[in-house]
Amino acid sequence: MGTTRDDSAERFAQLALDLHSSGGVDETVQTVVEFALQALDCSHAGVALIVNGHQLEIPAVTDPVVAEIYALQVNGGKGPLTESMRTRSTVLVRDAATDDRWTEWNTKVLELGVRSVLDVPLTTSAGTVGVLGLYSVQPDAFGPDEDAIAHILARHASVAVASARHEHNLGQAVDARKLVGQAMGILMERYDLDGDQAFAVLRRYSQDTNTKLHDVAAQLIETRQLPR
Structure with a gap:
């Protein structure tokens, strides 16, 4: 035993x-x-x-x-x-x-x-x-x-x-933050915005199009354009 x-x-x-x-x-x-x-x-x-x-x-x-x-x-x-x-x-x-x-x-x-x-x-x-x-x-x-x-x-x-x-959820959260950060950088450079303004633009497009924030960011990074 x-x-x-x-x-x-x-x-x-x-x-x-x-x-x-x-x-x-x-x-x-x-x-x-x-x-x-x-x-x-x-x-x-x-x-x-x-x-x-x-x-x-x-x-x-x-x-x-x-x-x-x-x-x-x-x-x-x-x-x-x-x-x-x-x-x-x-x-x-x-x-x-x-x-x-x-x-x-x-x-x-x-x-x-x-x-x-x-x-x-x-x-x-x-x-x-x-x-x-x-x-x-x-x-x-x-x-x-x-x-x-x-x-x-x-x-x-x-x-x-x-x-x-x-751990998977944490990884997704980190990836989402990276995407939003990159998208903010594009907006800041293209439109001479500061960080708060760039984030506000992303959030507004997210709300207006009923699209998750990280998806809006991903589309901006891929196409260099915001959703219609």
């Missing part, structure tokens, strides 16, 4: 390092699903993430089967994924052949060869960011040990996804 715990601790320590070195959200969740195959008794794994507050996207799966199962629920269908997302709780399907909670979903996953499912929400202090889905072609594949490991993995994944998104 001690050796098993030591091995698990070492594997999760390596996972933390791998997640830290991941380049972005897609790379982060791909690392998570690949680790899930190694650490858990599952045939397939995938991650669904919430974007724009309510929409779902599927950035990482280990098999096209998972993408098909997710597709059933992404567009409003009922199943363990949407249930886990809604309740922010773990949902276990011991055997899709006998579970009667989602008839349409059960029929489809059985056709795809999946028998048991474990969906674990990815949550942070700010809310739910997605769901980690684990799938097996064997019935009753996920017991207490698998559940415990899945929850540890979900915690690592939640923090890593939140950090990757934060």
Whole structure:
């Protein structure tokens, strides 16, 4: 037992390092699903993430089967994924052949060869960011040990996804500031404006054309003209 715990601790320590070195959200969740195959008794794994507050996207799966199962629920269908997302709780399907909670979903996953499912929400202090889905072609594949490991993995994944998104947003903000700065420079040189006046011109065009400020700046830089 001690050796098993030591091995698990070492594997999760390596996972933390791998997640830290991941380049972005897609790379982060791909690392998570690949680790899930190694650490858990599952045939397939995938991650669904919430974007724009309510929409779902599927950035990482280990098999096209998972993408098909997710597709059933992404567009409003009922199943363990949407249930886990809604309740922010773990949902276990011991055997899709006998579970009667989602008839349409059960029929489809059985056709795809999946028998048991474990969906674990990815949550942070700010809310739910997605769901980690684990799938097996064997019935009753996920017991207490698998559940415990899945929850540890979900915690690592939640923090890593939140950090990757934060870094991405910061990068976008920096890029936007650079664009606005370059556009202001063009206006200042062409029309002999100071910084405040150049920014006011960009902001006015942004408001009048209902266009984001950085998009107005990008168009000015590319065409050397303001939007009509």
